[in-house]
Amino acid sequence: MNEKDIEKVYKVRDNxxxxxxxxxxxxxxxxxNGNIYTGCNIENHGIQSIxxxxxxxxxxxxxxEREFESIIVIGGHKEDINNECMPCGYCRQFMSEFVDKDFKIYTMKNGQxxxxxxxxxxxxSFNNL
Ligand SMILES: [Zn+2]
Structure with a gap:
């Protein structure tokens, strides 16, 4: 993870x-393999938000892609990014299907x-990571 990666997270967060x-x-x-994929949360009227x-x-x-190294997650209410945004339970279980126990999750809290x-x-976990 580097500054460029963090900039990309902020940029995709705007979407x-x-x-x-x-x-x-x-x-x-x-x-x-070094490839990078970004994502942002997408809500709708129902409960099918992702x-x-x-x-x-x-x-x-x-x-x-099937081999994953790490994920950076940055989020918060409106422009607030000081509070740490951890993956929800659903995402934790979902990710565990495709990663090993050493897969890294990076977050930000107060700029750290x-x-x-x-x-x-x-x-x-259910699948014994
Ligand atoms: Zn989630």
């Missing part, structure tokens, strides 16, 4: 469609980068 929650999230998924993390994963998976592994954010 968020979140008129109901005003919670805008951007994500950048890095594959082991998180930024899953958008990035679905874009990558649909292009044939925080790092986690998949095993840390989804311990004792």
């Amino acid at each position: 968020s469609h979140s008129p109901y929650s005003n919670f805008k999230v951007g994500a950048l998924l890095k594959c082991k 998180c930024a993390e899953r958008v990035a994963f679905v874009k990558a998976l649909s292009e044939g 980068i925080k790092e986690y592994t998949m095993a840390q954010i989804l311990p004792n």
Whole structure:
């Protein structure tokens, strides 16, 4: 992860469609081969909203990617990006299908980068990461 990656996350976050929650999230998924896929959260009237993390994963998976290194997730209400935005439970389970226990999750809190592994954010998972 570098400054350029973080800039890309902020940029894709601007594409968020979140008129109901005003919670805008951007994500950048890095594959082991170096390819990058971004995503933002997209809401609608119903309950079929999709998180930024899953958008990035679905874009990558649909292009044939299967080896993933890390994801950056930055989000918050409107322009607030000081509070840490962790992947939701749904995304944690979804991501665990495609990554190993050492997959890295990066977030931001008060301008500081925080790092986690998949095993840390989804311990004792259903698929035994
Ligand atoms: Zn989620």
